[in-house]
Amino acid sequence: MSSKRSDRRRFLKNGVALAGLAAGAMRSANGKALETSFDNYGKVDLPYGDRSHFDHTARMVEKEYGAGMSPSLVTPIQDLVGIITPGPLHYVQNHGYAPPDVDPDKHRLLIHGLVDRPLVFTLDELHRLPSVSRIHFLECGGNSNPKTKHTAKTVQETHGRTSCSEWTGVLMSVLLGESGVQKEASWIVVESADRVYTKSIPLAKATDDVLLAYGQNGEPVRPENGYPLKMVVPGWEGMANVKYVRRIKVVDGPYMDRWETTVQPSPRPDGKSRWFQFEQGAISVVTRPSGGHQLAGPGFYEITGLAWSGAGTIRRVEVSTDGGQSYKDAQLQEPVLRKAHTRFRFNWKWDGEEAVLQSRCTDDQGTVQPTMAEVAKVWNVSLEYFRVKDKGENMAAKHFNAIWPWKVTKDGSVHNALFT
Protein backbone atom coordinates (compact mmCIF):
# COMPACT_ATOMS: atom_id res chain seq x y z
CA MET A 1 0.00 0.00 0.00
CA SER A 2 2.67 2.47 1.02
CA SER A 3 4.68 1.83 -2.15
CA LYS A 4 1.55 2.43 -4.19
CA ARG A 5 1.07 5.73 -2.41
CA SER A 6 4.63 6.83 -3.01
CA ASP A 7 4.32 5.88 -6.67
CA ARG A 8 1.31 8.11 -6.84
CA ARG A 9 3.16 10.92 -5.13
CA ARG A 10 6.04 10.58 -7.57
CA PHE A 11 3.59 10.62 -10.46
CA LEU A 12 1.95 13.77 -9.13
CA LYS A 13 5.31 15.44 -8.66
CA ASN A 14 6.27 14.62 -12.23
CA GLY A 15 2.89 15.81 -13.35
CA VAL A 16 3.48 19.19 -11.71
CA ALA A 17 6.92 19.40 -13.26
CA LEU A 18 5.50 18.60 -16.67
CA ALA A 19 2.59 20.96 -16.35
CA GLY A 20 4.74 23.97 -17.03
CA LEU A 21 6.00 22.59 -20.32
CA ALA A 22 4.53 22.80 -23.75
CA ALA A 23 2.53 19.63 -24.47
CA GLY A 24 4.48 17.03 -26.41
CA ALA A 25 7.92 18.58 -25.98
CA MET A 26 10.35 18.93 -23.10
CA ARG A 27 13.00 21.61 -22.91
CA SER A 28 16.51 20.67 -21.89
CA ALA A 29 18.94 22.95 -20.04
CA ASN A 30 20.17 24.57 -23.24
CA GLY A 31 16.64 25.29 -24.33
CA LYS A 32 16.64 22.95 -27.32
CA ALA A 33 13.52 20.84 -27.71
CA LEU A 34 13.91 17.09 -27.13
CA GLU A 35 11.73 15.21 -29.53
CA THR A 36 9.68 13.48 -26.86
CA SER A 37 6.05 12.86 -27.64
CA PHE A 38 3.49 11.95 -24.98
CA ASP A 39 0.83 11.04 -27.50
CA ASN A 40 0.91 7.46 -26.26
CA TYR A 41 0.85 8.42 -22.58
CA GLY A 42 -1.37 6.09 -20.59
CA LYS A 43 -1.75 3.61 -23.43
CA VAL A 44 0.58 0.94 -21.97
CA ASP A 45 -1.94 -0.75 -19.66
CA LEU A 46 -2.27 -3.78 -21.95
CA PRO A 47 -2.99 -7.32 -20.66
CA TYR A 48 -0.17 -8.56 -22.88
CA GLY A 49 2.32 -5.80 -23.52
CA ASP A 50 3.29 -4.56 -26.93
CA ARG A 51 6.60 -3.12 -28.00
CA SER A 52 7.17 0.49 -28.97
CA HIS A 53 5.42 1.33 -32.21
CA PHE A 54 8.74 2.73 -33.37
CA ASP A 55 10.36 -0.72 -33.28
CA HIS A 56 9.88 -2.60 -36.54
CA THR A 57 12.31 -5.47 -36.02
CA ALA A 58 10.69 -8.49 -37.61
CA ARG A 59 11.11 -12.02 -38.80
CA MET A 60 11.37 -12.36 -42.52
CA VAL A 61 9.74 -14.90 -44.79
CA GLU A 62 12.62 -16.98 -46.05
CA LYS A 63 10.69 -19.56 -47.99
CA GLU A 64 7.08 -19.92 -49.09
CA TYR A 65 5.53 -23.37 -49.28
CA GLY A 66 2.45 -22.42 -51.27
CA ALA A 67 -1.12 -21.45 -50.52
CA GLY A 68 -2.41 -22.40 -47.07
CA MET A 69 1.03 -23.55 -45.99
CA SER A 70 3.26 -22.20 -43.25
CA PRO A 71 6.26 -20.22 -44.55
CA SER A 72 9.67 -20.53 -42.93
CA LEU A 73 10.73 -17.44 -41.01
CA VAL A 74 14.20 -16.24 -40.06
CA THR A 75 15.28 -14.33 -36.95
CA PRO A 76 16.59 -10.74 -37.36
CA ILE A 77 19.84 -11.52 -35.54
CA GLN A 78 21.35 -8.26 -36.81
CA ASP A 79 18.89 -6.37 -34.58
CA LEU A 80 19.16 -8.51 -31.44
CA VAL A 81 21.28 -7.62 -28.41
CA GLY A 82 22.37 -9.99 -25.66
CA ILE A 83 21.75 -13.70 -26.16
CA ILE A 84 17.99 -14.24 -25.75
CA THR A 85 15.71 -14.30 -28.79
CA PRO A 86 12.24 -12.93 -27.95
CA GLY A 87 9.58 -15.59 -28.62
CA PRO A 88 7.84 -13.56 -31.37
CA LEU A 89 11.16 -13.33 -33.24
CA HIS A 90 12.19 -17.00 -32.94
CA TYR A 91 12.93 -18.62 -36.27
CA VAL A 92 10.33 -21.03 -37.65
CA GLN A 93 10.88 -23.96 -39.97
CA ASN A 94 7.78 -26.14 -40.19
CA HIS A 95 8.39 -27.43 -43.72
CA GLY A 96 5.05 -25.96 -44.67
CA TYR A 97 2.95 -27.51 -41.91
CA ALA A 98 1.10 -24.83 -39.96
CA PRO A 99 1.13 -25.20 -36.15
CA PRO A 100 -1.89 -27.20 -34.92
CA ASP A 101 -4.28 -25.49 -32.51
CA VAL A 102 -3.59 -27.65 -29.45
CA ASP A 103 -5.93 -27.27 -26.43
CA PRO A 104 -3.64 -27.73 -23.41
CA ASP A 105 -6.48 -29.13 -21.27
CA LYS A 106 -7.10 -31.91 -23.79
CA HIS A 107 -3.47 -32.53 -24.68
CA ARG A 108 -1.94 -35.79 -23.43
CA LEU A 109 1.58 -37.18 -23.50
CA LEU A 110 1.93 -40.95 -23.95
CA ILE A 111 5.12 -42.81 -23.07
CA HIS A 112 5.15 -46.44 -24.24
CA GLY A 113 7.16 -49.10 -26.05
CA LEU A 114 10.04 -50.84 -24.29
CA VAL A 115 9.08 -49.60 -20.83
CA ASP A 116 7.91 -51.28 -17.62
CA ARG A 117 5.06 -48.83 -17.11
CA PRO A 118 3.42 -47.07 -20.08
CA LEU A 119 2.12 -43.72 -18.83
CA VAL A 120 -0.23 -40.95 -19.94
CA PHE A 121 0.40 -37.46 -18.56
CA THR A 122 -1.75 -34.34 -18.58
CA LEU A 123 0.04 -31.01 -18.81
CA ASP A 124 -0.96 -30.30 -15.20
CA GLU A 125 0.83 -33.48 -14.15
CA LEU A 126 3.91 -32.55 -16.16
CA HIS A 127 3.93 -29.18 -14.38
CA ARG A 128 3.94 -31.02 -11.03
CA LEU A 129 7.15 -32.91 -11.90
CA PRO A 130 10.59 -31.51 -10.97
CA SER A 131 11.56 -28.91 -13.61
CA VAL A 132 14.69 -27.28 -14.96
CA SER A 133 15.37 -24.08 -16.92
CA ARG A 134 18.15 -24.17 -19.50
CA ILE A 135 19.33 -21.56 -22.00
CA HIS A 136 20.03 -23.25 -25.34
CA PHE A 137 20.28 -22.26 -28.98
CA LEU A 138 18.31 -23.93 -31.73
CA GLU A 139 19.70 -23.99 -35.24
CA CYS A 140 18.43 -25.44 -38.48
CA GLY A 141 20.87 -27.87 -40.08
CA GLY A 142 20.58 -25.77 -43.24
CA ASN A 143 21.55 -22.48 -41.57
CA SER A 144 24.26 -20.54 -43.46
CA ASN A 145 24.06 -23.00 -46.35
CA PRO A 146 26.42 -21.36 -48.87
CA LYS A 147 24.68 -22.92 -51.87
CA THR A 148 21.54 -20.92 -51.22
CA LYS A 149 23.02 -18.03 -49.20
CA HIS A 150 26.22 -16.89 -50.83
CA THR A 151 24.35 -14.14 -52.67
CA ALA A 152 22.01 -13.23 -49.77
CA LYS A 153 22.27 -9.64 -48.60
CA THR A 154 21.81 -9.76 -44.82
CA VAL A 155 22.88 -11.90 -41.87
CA GLN A 156 19.18 -12.51 -41.23
CA GLU A 157 19.05 -14.39 -44.53
CA THR A 158 22.42 -16.13 -44.19
CA HIS A 159 22.36 -17.04 -40.47
CA GLY A 160 18.80 -16.28 -39.27
CA ARG A 161 17.79 -19.91 -38.81
CA THR A 162 19.08 -19.82 -35.25
CA SER A 163 17.60 -18.48 -32.03
CA CYS A 164 18.35 -18.84 -28.33
CA SER A 165 15.82 -19.14 -25.51
CA GLU A 166 15.45 -20.10 -21.90
CA TRP A 167 13.54 -23.37 -22.02
CA THR A 168 11.71 -24.65 -18.93
CA GLY A 169 10.32 -28.12 -18.54
CA VAL A 170 10.94 -31.68 -17.42
CA LEU A 171 14.10 -33.60 -18.22
CA MET A 172 13.51 -36.58 -20.50
CA SER A 173 15.49 -38.69 -18.01
CA VAL A 174 12.86 -37.95 -15.34
CA LEU A 175 9.98 -39.01 -17.62
CA LEU A 176 11.74 -42.12 -18.85
CA GLY A 177 12.62 -42.95 -15.24
CA GLU A 178 8.92 -42.83 -14.34
CA SER A 179 8.12 -45.32 -17.09
CA GLY A 180 11.14 -47.55 -16.46
CA VAL A 181 13.19 -48.16 -19.62
CA GLN A 182 13.82 -51.81 -20.47
CA LYS A 183 17.24 -53.32 -21.10
CA GLU A 184 16.92 -53.81 -24.87
CA ALA A 185 15.91 -50.16 -25.48
CA SER A 186 18.42 -47.93 -27.29
CA TRP A 187 16.47 -45.14 -29.02
CA ILE A 188 13.28 -43.13 -28.57
CA VAL A 189 10.87 -41.98 -31.27
CA VAL A 190 9.11 -38.72 -30.53
CA GLU A 191 5.94 -37.65 -32.35
CA SER A 192 4.17 -34.32 -32.90
CA ALA A 193 0.47 -33.78 -32.20
CA ASP A 194 -0.26 -33.07 -35.89
CA ARG A 195 0.89 -36.65 -36.76
CA VAL A 196 3.20 -35.50 -39.56
CA TYR A 197 6.50 -35.45 -37.73
CA THR A 198 8.58 -37.92 -35.76
CA LYS A 199 12.24 -38.02 -34.83
CA SER A 200 14.46 -40.85 -33.58
CA ILE A 201 16.91 -39.89 -30.81
CA PRO A 202 19.50 -42.25 -29.26
CA LEU A 203 18.57 -43.09 -25.66
CA ALA A 204 22.01 -41.95 -24.43
CA LYS A 205 21.32 -38.44 -25.72
CA ALA A 206 17.70 -38.48 -24.53
CA THR A 207 18.78 -39.21 -20.95
CA ASP A 208 21.78 -36.88 -21.12
CA ASP A 209 20.37 -33.36 -21.49
CA VAL A 210 17.11 -33.50 -23.48
CA LEU A 211 14.09 -31.78 -21.98
CA LEU A 212 10.41 -31.53 -22.71
CA ALA A 213 9.78 -27.81 -22.46
CA TYR A 214 6.48 -26.11 -21.69
CA GLY A 215 8.16 -22.75 -21.09
CA GLN A 216 10.05 -20.41 -23.43
CA ASN A 217 11.57 -17.24 -21.99
CA GLY A 218 9.25 -17.29 -18.98
CA GLU A 219 5.97 -17.87 -20.82
CA PRO A 220 4.37 -20.85 -22.53
CA VAL A 221 6.18 -22.11 -25.64
CA ARG A 222 4.94 -20.17 -28.69
CA PRO A 223 2.56 -22.08 -31.00
CA GLU A 224 4.96 -21.92 -33.95
CA ASN A 225 7.74 -23.24 -31.69
CA GLY A 226 5.74 -26.17 -30.31
CA TYR A 227 3.00 -25.17 -27.86
CA PRO A 228 2.21 -26.75 -25.48
CA LEU A 229 5.17 -29.13 -25.28
CA LYS A 230 8.43 -29.03 -27.20
CA MET A 231 11.33 -31.45 -27.07
CA VAL A 232 14.59 -29.50 -26.75
CA VAL A 233 17.63 -31.48 -27.85
CA PRO A 234 20.56 -29.23 -26.88
CA GLY A 235 23.19 -28.69 -29.56
CA TRP A 236 21.52 -30.87 -32.21
CA GLU A 237 20.08 -29.74 -35.51
CA GLY A 238 16.72 -28.01 -35.36
CA MET A 239 14.81 -30.97 -36.77
CA ALA A 240 15.58 -33.00 -33.63
CA ASN A 241 13.51 -30.57 -31.57
CA VAL A 242 10.01 -32.03 -32.09
CA LYS A 243 7.11 -29.61 -31.59
CA TYR A 244 3.69 -30.22 -29.96
CA VAL A 245 4.97 -33.51 -28.54
CA ARG A 246 2.23 -36.07 -27.91
CA ARG A 247 4.03 -39.40 -27.83
CA ILE A 248 7.36 -40.93 -26.85
CA LYS A 249 7.94 -44.51 -27.95
CA VAL A 250 10.95 -46.30 -26.48
CA VAL A 251 12.44 -48.57 -29.17
CA ASP A 252 15.51 -50.59 -30.13
CA GLY A 253 16.74 -48.55 -33.14
CA PRO A 254 15.99 -45.49 -35.28
CA TYR A 255 12.54 -45.66 -36.86
CA MET A 256 13.54 -44.32 -40.29
CA ASP A 257 10.81 -41.72 -40.56
CA ARG A 258 10.35 -39.92 -43.89
CA TRP A 259 12.07 -36.75 -42.63
CA GLU A 260 15.15 -38.40 -41.15
CA THR A 261 15.77 -40.67 -44.13
CA THR A 262 14.80 -38.49 -47.07
CA VAL A 263 14.77 -34.80 -46.09
CA GLN A 264 17.47 -34.39 -43.45
CA PRO A 265 20.36 -36.30 -45.07
CA SER A 266 22.94 -34.27 -47.00
CA PRO A 267 23.82 -35.69 -50.44
CA ARG A 268 27.57 -35.77 -51.12
CA PRO A 269 29.29 -35.33 -54.49
CA ASP A 270 29.89 -39.12 -54.66
CA GLY A 271 26.14 -39.78 -54.64
CA LYS A 272 26.00 -41.05 -51.05
CA SER A 273 24.25 -39.05 -48.34
CA ARG A 274 25.27 -38.26 -44.78
CA TRP A 275 22.40 -39.04 -42.42
CA PHE A 276 21.71 -38.74 -38.70
CA GLN A 277 24.07 -35.77 -38.58
CA PHE A 278 22.66 -34.53 -35.27
CA GLU A 279 25.22 -32.16 -33.75
CA GLN A 280 25.71 -28.56 -34.90
CA GLY A 281 29.32 -27.47 -35.38
CA ALA A 282 31.16 -24.59 -33.72
CA ILE A 283 30.14 -21.40 -35.51
CA SER A 284 30.19 -17.63 -35.07
CA VAL A 285 29.14 -14.67 -37.16
CA VAL A 286 29.44 -10.89 -36.94
CA THR A 287 25.88 -9.54 -36.70
CA ARG A 288 26.74 -5.83 -36.55
CA PRO A 289 27.94 -4.35 -38.79
CA SER A 290 26.78 -6.94 -41.31
CA GLY A 291 25.30 -7.15 -44.79
CA GLY A 292 22.91 -4.32 -45.57
CA HIS A 293 24.19 -2.00 -42.82
CA GLN A 294 25.49 1.46 -43.66
CA LEU A 295 28.30 2.96 -41.58
CA ALA A 296 27.82 6.69 -40.91
CA GLY A 297 31.48 7.51 -41.58
CA PRO A 298 34.94 6.87 -40.19
CA GLY A 299 35.15 6.57 -36.41
CA PHE A 300 34.37 4.20 -33.56
CA TYR A 301 32.09 1.19 -33.98
CA GLU A 302 31.53 -1.77 -31.70
CA ILE A 303 31.68 -4.97 -33.72
CA THR A 304 29.38 -7.57 -32.19
CA GLY A 305 28.04 -10.98 -33.01
CA LEU A 306 27.10 -14.44 -31.79
CA ALA A 307 29.01 -17.68 -31.37
CA TRP A 308 27.70 -21.13 -30.46
CA SER A 309 28.62 -24.81 -30.62
CA GLY A 310 26.51 -27.94 -30.42
CA ALA A 311 29.42 -29.68 -28.74
CA GLY A 312 29.56 -27.50 -25.65
CA THR A 313 30.75 -24.09 -24.49
CA ILE A 314 32.38 -21.30 -26.49
CA ARG A 315 35.84 -20.62 -25.08
CA ARG A 316 37.17 -17.98 -27.45
CA VAL A 317 36.06 -15.69 -30.26
CA GLU A 318 38.50 -13.76 -32.41
CA VAL A 319 37.64 -10.95 -34.80
CA SER A 320 39.44 -9.95 -37.97
CA THR A 321 38.93 -6.64 -39.78
CA ASP A 322 41.25 -7.55 -42.66
CA GLY A 323 39.56 -10.65 -44.03
CA GLY A 324 41.38 -13.14 -41.82
CA GLN A 325 44.98 -11.99 -42.29
CA SER A 326 45.11 -11.12 -38.58
CA TYR A 327 42.81 -11.88 -35.64
CA LYS A 328 42.42 -10.33 -32.20
CA ASP A 329 40.46 -11.69 -29.24
CA ALA A 330 36.94 -10.42 -28.76
CA GLN A 331 35.30 -9.97 -25.34
CA LEU A 332 32.76 -12.63 -24.36
CA GLN A 333 29.66 -11.55 -22.46
CA GLU A 334 29.20 -13.53 -19.23
CA PRO A 335 27.62 -15.89 -18.47
CA VAL A 336 28.99 -18.09 -21.25
CA LEU A 337 26.67 -21.10 -21.32
CA ARG A 338 27.00 -24.52 -22.88
CA LYS A 339 25.11 -25.06 -26.12
CA ALA A 340 23.87 -21.46 -26.00
CA HIS A 341 24.42 -18.32 -28.03
CA THR A 342 27.44 -16.41 -26.74
CA ARG A 343 27.60 -12.66 -27.36
CA PHE A 344 30.98 -11.28 -28.35
CA ARG A 345 32.12 -7.66 -28.69
CA PHE A 346 35.12 -5.99 -30.27
CA ASN A 347 36.13 -2.32 -30.33
CA TRP A 348 36.95 -0.99 -33.77
CA LYS A 349 37.86 2.35 -35.23
CA TRP A 350 37.05 2.48 -38.92
CA ASP A 351 39.60 4.51 -40.89
CA GLY A 352 37.34 4.84 -43.93
CA GLU A 353 39.27 2.30 -45.99
CA GLU A 354 37.89 -0.97 -47.30
CA ALA A 355 37.68 -3.59 -44.53
CA VAL A 356 36.52 -7.20 -44.26
CA LEU A 357 34.95 -8.13 -40.92
CA GLN A 358 34.71 -11.74 -39.77
CA SER A 359 34.85 -13.82 -36.60
CA ARG A 360 36.25 -17.21 -35.63
CA CYS A 361 35.28 -19.20 -32.55
CA THR A 362 36.78 -22.05 -30.56
CA ASP A 363 34.71 -24.33 -28.31
CA ASP A 364 35.65 -26.27 -25.19
CA GLN A 365 36.36 -29.37 -27.27
CA GLY A 366 39.15 -27.41 -28.95
CA THR A 367 37.24 -27.23 -32.24
CA VAL A 368 38.15 -24.08 -34.18
CA GLN A 369 35.59 -22.74 -36.64
CA PRO A 370 36.95 -23.55 -40.11
CA THR A 371 37.34 -21.37 -43.17
CA MET A 372 35.34 -22.31 -46.26
CA ALA A 373 38.57 -23.60 -47.83
CA GLU A 374 39.12 -25.89 -44.83
CA VAL A 375 35.56 -27.26 -45.04
CA ALA A 376 36.07 -27.86 -48.76
CA LYS A 377 39.22 -29.84 -48.00
CA VAL A 378 37.49 -32.05 -45.41
CA TRP A 379 34.49 -32.61 -47.70
CA ASN A 380 36.85 -33.17 -50.62
CA VAL A 381 35.11 -30.64 -52.86
CA SER A 382 36.19 -27.52 -54.73
CA LEU A 383 35.14 -24.06 -53.54
CA GLU A 384 32.92 -23.91 -56.61
CA TYR A 385 30.84 -26.72 -55.04
CA PHE A 386 29.53 -24.24 -52.47
CA ARG A 387 28.17 -21.94 -55.19
CA VAL A 388 26.11 -24.50 -57.05
CA LYS A 389 22.47 -24.75 -56.05
CA ASP A 390 20.78 -28.12 -55.53
CA LYS A 391 17.46 -29.35 -56.70
CA GLY A 392 14.53 -29.79 -54.36
CA GLU A 393 14.83 -29.91 -50.60
CA ASN A 394 17.89 -32.12 -50.35
CA MET A 395 20.48 -29.50 -49.75
CA ALA A 396 23.98 -30.85 -50.00
CA ALA A 397 25.79 -28.28 -47.87
CA LYS A 398 23.95 -28.67 -44.57
CA HIS A 399 25.95 -28.29 -41.38
CA PHE A 400 28.18 -25.71 -43.03
CA ASN A 401 29.80 -23.77 -40.18
CA ALA A 402 32.55 -21.82 -41.93
CA ILE A 403 33.74 -18.30 -41.15
CA TRP A 404 31.55 -15.72 -42.92
CA PRO A 405 33.08 -12.38 -44.06
CA TRP A 406 31.34 -9.00 -44.48
CA LYS A 407 33.00 -6.39 -46.66
CA VAL A 408 32.86 -2.72 -45.68
CA THR A 409 33.39 -0.55 -48.77
CA LYS A 410 34.74 3.01 -48.73
CA ASP A 411 31.22 4.45 -48.87
CA GLY A 412 30.40 2.68 -45.59
CA SER A 413 28.05 0.09 -47.08
CA VAL A 414 28.43 -3.52 -45.86
CA HIS A 415 28.13 -6.59 -48.10
CA ASN A 416 28.11 -10.38 -48.02
CA ALA A 417 31.66 -11.33 -49.05
CA LEU A 418 31.75 -15.13 -48.89
CA PHE A 419 32.91 -15.29 -52.49
CA THR A 420 34.78 -12.00 -52.90
Place this chain on the structure above:
Amino acid sequence: MRCLPSFTVTTLVLAVTTVAMAQGAKYGLGRAPTAEEVHTWDISIGPAGKELPPGSGTAKKGADIFAQKCVTCHGPNGEGNKVIGAPRLIGGTEANVGNYWPFATTIFDWINRAMPRLEGGSLKPDEVYSLTAFLLYRSNIIQESTVIDAQSLPKIQMPNRNGFIPSPWPVYPYARPRPFGLYP
Protein backbone atom coordinates in the same frame (compact mmCIF):
# COMPACT_ATOMS: atom_id res chain seq x y z
CA MET B 1 17.73 -62.06 13.19
CA ARG B 2 18.67 -65.71 13.40
CA CYS B 3 15.87 -66.39 15.92
CA LEU B 4 13.17 -65.04 13.61
CA PRO B 5 10.97 -67.70 12.09
CA SER B 6 11.78 -68.15 8.41
CA PHE B 7 8.29 -67.18 7.21
CA THR B 8 8.80 -63.73 8.70
CA VAL B 9 12.00 -63.25 6.72
CA THR B 10 10.20 -64.28 3.52
CA THR B 11 7.38 -61.86 4.26
CA LEU B 12 9.91 -59.08 4.87
CA VAL B 13 11.69 -59.76 1.57
CA LEU B 14 8.37 -59.75 -0.28
CA ALA B 15 7.32 -56.53 1.40
CA VAL B 16 10.62 -54.83 0.51
CA THR B 17 10.37 -56.01 -3.11
CA THR B 18 6.83 -54.67 -3.42
CA VAL B 19 7.85 -51.29 -2.07
CA ALA B 20 10.86 -51.16 -4.42
CA MET B 21 8.61 -51.82 -7.43
CA ALA B 22 6.11 -49.22 -6.34
CA GLN B 23 9.01 -46.79 -6.05
CA GLY B 24 10.09 -47.51 -9.63
CA ALA B 25 7.93 -44.56 -10.52
CA LYS B 26 9.46 -41.98 -8.22
CA TYR B 27 6.74 -39.35 -8.42
CA GLY B 28 3.71 -41.53 -9.07
CA LEU B 29 2.09 -39.10 -11.52
CA GLY B 30 0.37 -39.98 -14.78
CA ARG B 31 -1.90 -42.97 -15.37
CA ALA B 32 -1.52 -46.26 -17.17
CA PRO B 33 -3.01 -46.14 -20.68
CA THR B 34 -5.35 -48.92 -21.80
CA ALA B 35 -4.05 -51.33 -24.44
CA GLU B 36 -6.68 -49.85 -26.77
CA GLU B 37 -5.34 -46.34 -26.25
CA VAL B 38 -1.76 -47.40 -27.01
CA HIS B 39 -2.94 -49.26 -30.12
CA THR B 40 -4.82 -46.22 -31.40
CA TRP B 41 -1.98 -43.78 -30.73
CA ASP B 42 0.88 -45.93 -31.95
CA ILE B 43 1.05 -45.16 -35.67
CA SER B 44 4.87 -45.44 -35.92
CA ILE B 45 6.01 -48.08 -38.40
CA GLY B 46 9.64 -49.03 -37.84
CA PRO B 47 11.88 -50.60 -40.51
CA ALA B 48 11.14 -54.08 -39.09
CA GLY B 49 7.45 -53.50 -39.79
CA LYS B 50 6.33 -54.88 -36.42
CA GLU B 51 3.49 -52.36 -36.14
CA LEU B 52 2.08 -52.89 -39.66
CA PRO B 53 -1.67 -53.53 -39.44
CA PRO B 54 -3.57 -56.48 -40.97
CA GLY B 55 -4.62 -55.92 -44.58
CA SER B 56 -3.04 -55.92 -48.02
CA GLY B 57 -2.95 -54.08 -51.31
CA THR B 58 -1.80 -54.17 -54.93
CA ALA B 59 -0.55 -51.61 -57.42
CA LYS B 60 -3.72 -51.99 -59.51
CA LYS B 61 -6.00 -50.99 -56.64
CA GLY B 62 -3.46 -48.33 -55.71
CA ALA B 63 -3.71 -46.75 -59.16
CA ASP B 64 -7.45 -46.22 -58.67
CA ILE B 65 -7.00 -44.67 -55.22
CA PHE B 66 -4.15 -42.51 -56.54
CA ALA B 67 -6.41 -41.21 -59.32
CA GLN B 68 -9.08 -40.31 -56.77
CA LYS B 69 -7.12 -38.91 -53.88
CA CYS B 70 -3.59 -37.98 -54.92
CA VAL B 71 -3.53 -36.58 -58.47
CA THR B 72 -4.88 -33.16 -57.46
CA CYS B 73 -1.52 -32.38 -55.84
CA HIS B 74 0.93 -34.95 -57.19
CA GLY B 75 -0.31 -35.04 -60.80
CA PRO B 76 -1.58 -38.00 -62.88
CA ASN B 77 1.92 -39.47 -63.22
CA GLY B 78 3.21 -38.55 -59.79
CA GLU B 79 5.24 -35.74 -61.29
CA GLY B 80 4.50 -33.38 -58.39
CA ASN B 81 3.62 -29.70 -58.31
CA LYS B 82 6.32 -27.28 -57.18
CA VAL B 83 3.89 -24.36 -56.84
CA ILE B 84 1.96 -26.05 -54.04
CA GLY B 85 4.96 -27.90 -52.64
CA ALA B 86 3.88 -31.41 -53.64
CA PRO B 87 7.04 -33.40 -54.41
CA ARG B 88 7.60 -35.59 -57.44
CA LEU B 89 6.92 -39.20 -56.48
CA ILE B 90 7.86 -41.11 -59.63
CA GLY B 91 10.66 -40.70 -62.17
CA GLY B 92 12.78 -37.64 -62.86
CA THR B 93 16.27 -36.97 -61.59
CA GLU B 94 15.49 -35.46 -58.20
CA ALA B 95 15.33 -37.58 -55.07
CA ASN B 96 12.15 -39.67 -54.96
CA VAL B 97 10.74 -42.91 -53.59
CA GLY B 98 12.42 -45.14 -56.16
CA ASN B 99 15.87 -43.62 -56.30
CA TYR B 100 16.33 -42.29 -52.77
CA TRP B 101 14.05 -43.72 -50.04
CA PRO B 102 16.01 -46.42 -48.17
CA PHE B 103 13.07 -48.26 -46.52
CA ALA B 104 9.74 -49.35 -48.01
CA THR B 105 8.13 -49.26 -44.54
CA THR B 106 8.66 -45.47 -44.54
CA ILE B 107 6.27 -45.16 -47.51
CA PHE B 108 3.48 -46.83 -45.54
CA ASP B 109 4.26 -44.80 -42.42
CA TRP B 110 4.22 -41.48 -44.29
CA ILE B 111 1.07 -42.06 -46.36
CA ASN B 112 -0.71 -43.37 -43.29
CA ARG B 113 0.25 -40.49 -41.03
CA ALA B 114 0.19 -37.54 -43.41
CA MET B 115 -1.70 -38.16 -46.65
CA PRO B 116 -3.80 -36.69 -48.14
CA ARG B 117 -2.53 -33.37 -46.82
CA LEU B 118 -4.34 -32.34 -43.64
CA GLU B 119 -6.35 -35.58 -43.81
CA GLY B 120 -3.71 -37.90 -42.39
CA GLY B 121 -5.24 -41.03 -40.87
CA SER B 122 -8.26 -40.99 -43.17
CA LEU B 123 -7.07 -43.87 -45.38
CA LYS B 124 -7.82 -47.48 -44.45
CA PRO B 125 -4.90 -49.96 -44.10
CA ASP B 126 -5.80 -51.67 -47.42
CA GLU B 127 -5.74 -48.31 -49.18
CA VAL B 128 -2.33 -47.43 -47.68
CA TYR B 129 -0.94 -50.84 -48.69
CA SER B 130 -2.29 -50.35 -52.23
CA LEU B 131 -0.85 -46.84 -52.61
CA THR B 132 2.48 -48.14 -51.31
CA ALA B 133 2.34 -50.96 -53.87
CA PHE B 134 1.45 -48.47 -56.62
CA LEU B 135 4.48 -46.27 -55.87
CA LEU B 136 6.80 -49.29 -55.64
CA TYR B 137 5.47 -50.69 -58.91
CA ARG B 138 5.73 -47.37 -60.77
CA SER B 139 9.29 -47.03 -59.42
CA ASN B 140 10.15 -50.43 -60.96
CA ILE B 141 10.78 -52.06 -57.57
CA ILE B 142 7.94 -54.65 -57.54
CA GLN B 143 5.71 -56.36 -60.11
CA GLU B 144 2.22 -55.06 -60.76
CA SER B 145 0.79 -58.28 -59.26
CA THR B 146 2.87 -58.27 -56.06
CA VAL B 147 0.69 -58.26 -52.95
CA ILE B 148 1.95 -55.87 -50.30
CA ASP B 149 1.14 -56.65 -46.67
CA ALA B 150 2.72 -56.73 -43.21
CA GLN B 151 4.96 -59.66 -44.18
CA SER B 152 6.11 -58.62 -47.65
CA LEU B 153 6.61 -54.86 -47.15
CA PRO B 154 9.57 -54.93 -44.70
CA LYS B 155 11.37 -57.46 -46.95
CA ILE B 156 11.48 -55.19 -49.99
CA GLN B 157 15.03 -54.11 -50.79
CA MET B 158 15.06 -50.46 -51.78
CA PRO B 159 17.65 -49.51 -54.43
CA ASN B 160 19.24 -46.75 -52.32
CA ARG B 161 19.35 -48.76 -49.07
CA ASN B 162 23.15 -48.53 -48.96
CA GLY B 163 23.33 -44.94 -50.15
CA PHE B 164 23.83 -43.49 -46.68
CA ILE B 165 26.89 -43.02 -44.52
CA PRO B 166 27.78 -44.05 -41.98
CA SER B 167 25.98 -47.32 -42.14
CA PRO B 168 23.95 -48.19 -40.26
CA TRP B 169 24.05 -45.04 -38.05
CA PRO B 170 26.22 -43.27 -35.51
CA VAL B 171 26.43 -44.04 -31.84
CA TYR B 172 26.15 -41.46 -29.13
CA PRO B 173 28.12 -40.15 -27.30
CA TYR B 174 30.64 -39.56 -30.05
CA ALA B 175 34.29 -40.46 -29.79
CA ARG B 176 36.22 -37.21 -29.28
CA PRO B 177 37.56 -35.18 -30.90
CA ARG B 178 35.74 -35.10 -34.21
CA PRO B 179 37.31 -33.24 -37.12
CA PHE B 180 35.55 -29.98 -37.90
CA GLY B 181 33.15 -29.87 -40.78
CA LEU B 182 32.85 -33.63 -40.92
CA TYR B 183 29.42 -34.84 -40.02
CA PRO B 184 28.87 -37.28 -38.61
